[in-house]
Amino acid sequence: MTASRNSRSRQTRPRKDPVETLHFDDADRVRLLAGAADRHLILIEEELGVRLAAPGGGQIQVSAPEPRLRLEAKRILNRLYSRLEHQMSCDEADVRSVLHHDDAEAKAADSTVIRVPRGASFMARTPKQADYIRALNDTAGCDLIFGVGPAGTGKTLLAVAYGAAQLAMKAADRLIITRPAVEAGEKLGFLPGDLAEKVDPYLLPVWDALSDSLGRTQMEKLREDKRIEVAPLAFMRGRTLNRAIVIVDEAQNATRAQMRMVLTRLGEGSRMIVTGDPTQTDLDHRQPSGLPEALDILEGDKAVRIIRFDRRDVVRHDLVGRIVDAYEKRDADGKA
Numbered sequence: 055m056t057a058s059r060n061s062r063s064r065q066t067r068p069r070k071d072p073v074e075t076l077h078f079d080d081a082d083r084v085r086l087l088a089g090a091a092d093r094h095l096i097l098i099e100e101e102l103g104v105r106l107a108a109p110g111g112g113q114i115q116v117s118a119p120e121p122r123l124r125l126e127a128k129r130i131l132n133r134l135y136s137r138l139e140h141q142m143s144c145d146e147a148d149v150r151s152v153l154h155h156d157d158a159e160a161k162a163a164d165s166t167v168i169r170v171p172r173g174a175s176f177m178a179r180t181p182k183q184a185d186y187i188r189a190l191n192d193t194a195g196c197d198l199i200f201g202v203g204p205a206g207t208g209k210t211l212l213a214v215a216y217g218a219a220q221l222a223m224k225a226a227d228r229l230i231i232t233r234p235a236v237e238a239g240e241k242l243g244f245l246p247g248d249l250a251e252k253v254d255p256y257l258l259p260v261w262d263a264l265s266d267s268l269g270r271t272q273m274e275k276l277r278e279d280k281r282i283e284v285a286p287l288a289f290m291r292g293r294t295l296n297r298a299i300v301i302v303d304e305a306q307n308a309t310r311a312q313m314r315m316v317l318t319r320l321g322e323g324s325r326m327i328v329t330g331d332p333t334q335t336d337l338d339h340r341q342p343s344g345l346p347e348a349l350d351i352l353e354g355d356k357a358v359r360i361i362r363f364d365r366r367d368v369v370r371h372d373l374v375g376r377i378v379d380a381y382e383k384r385d386a387d388g389k390a
Contacts (some may be wrong), residue, residue: 071105071376073117074124076131081112083138087131094134094149101153104126133292137177147369151179166191171222173268176215180367183208189359190216190327197320197358200349203363206374209329210303214263218326219298221281222268226324227297230275231260232316234307235286254332257284260303278355287312296321303331307337307347313344 063315073220078084079205088095088108089178095114104118114131118124123266134153138144166178178184182203189199190212199208220226262272263283276282287308302308302316305328320326328348334345 056188056335057323071076071117071372072121072124073106073115073121074128076116076128077115078114078135080138081110082113083135084108086138086144087134089144089146093146094144097146097149098127098130098153102130106131145372146181148177151369156359168212168219170215170219172272173218174215174266175265179208179369182361182363182367183212184362186361187216189361193325194360197325198317198352198355198356198358199325199327199361200352200358200360201327202332202345202349202360202367203293204331204333204368204378206368206378208222208367208369209363209365210259210268210301211263213303213327213329214260214303215267216266218264219275220246220299221276222272226299227282228281228295229301230283230285230295230301231257231286231291231301231303232287233257233260233303241360257303260284260301287316290319295324296317297323299324299352300324302326302328303330305348305366306332306335306343308344309336309341310335310344313348318346 061125071387085108092108095108098104099106102118102123104123106117106127107115109115116124116131118127130149130152134144134149134388137152139147155235166184168176168187168190170176178187186201186209189196199211199213201207203209214219217226217229217388221229232361251281261273267273268276273282287302298321302322306314317326317328320378328345330345332343332346332349337343349360351359365382366376368378
């Protein structure tokens with residue numbers, strides 16, 4: 055903690071509360087737990103009404119007037135440290151998630167983790183994300199998963215992490231990622247370069263998620279070996295995709311004909327994950343999106359899972375959730 059912050063804390067709470075000290079084995083993990091400029095500790099302080107200090111040497115001091123507050127703070131700190139022991143992330147969203155879930159919910163969340171060999175691990179941060187990961191891991195129960203909802207809910211990141219994990223474990227031969235190139239009207243021939251170079255500008259979020267999951271070196275190697283393939287949606291026509299994980303991203307920008315086409319590409323030993331936000335289509339108003347139609351006609355099929363995210367599942371910056379709320383309120387009011 056900085057001297058100025060401790061000084062302010064002493065001014066606002068002059069009494070000396072009981073102090074308990076947690077000792078952790080790895081001082082570097084404790085620094086990650088505390089966050090830049092102790093930001094994570096500040097979040098815990100503000101939520102619980104305690105005071106925290108990280109004097110170094112793998113220690114965190116917990117000060118609070120009531121034993122129950124110290125106990126709760128220790129529970130939160132131990133859970134965050136445990137995440138880091140399992141090579142999971144510890145950012146502000148993770149801190150808030152642990153703060154707002156009890157131990158039973160947290161243990162359930164621990165069972166919904168995507169671990170990428172030699173790569174990163176991803177843990178569900180909301181109940182809907184937990185449902186999504188369970189559906190992804192249910193290889194015996196379903197081969198088509200829809201993840202639909204607003205931006206920032208982890209739809210694409212978790213789908214890509216799952217596909218990367220299956221590829222790294224050699225449970226699938228290929229990871230095929232496709233996305234409608236609406237801005238180019240699917241007519242990409244005039245652009246320079248090979249197919250991947252033409253499509254890459256529309257797939258940057260996917261490549262970012264792959265890099266987060268696999269690390270850039272492993273990602274590039276798999277790409278060179280053609281085990282990771284990118285293709286615009288229009289180029290999927292006529293293919294049968296066997297032993298592959300297929301991710302259809304930004305599916306709200308697929309027309310009805312394109313959606314029907316891509317869903318019927320599924321071959322033996324393959325699974326498909328379709329992500330999108332039905333409220334955010336970029337299609338011309340004369341071309342209805344195929345995503346709502348697919349959700350309507352396939353809901354109830356025993357081999358299909360549909361996970362519907364909402365504003366409560368937004369795990370980006372807090373402001374993103376408020377932006378989603380503002381637009382949904384505007385839409386509900388019927389304003390242009």
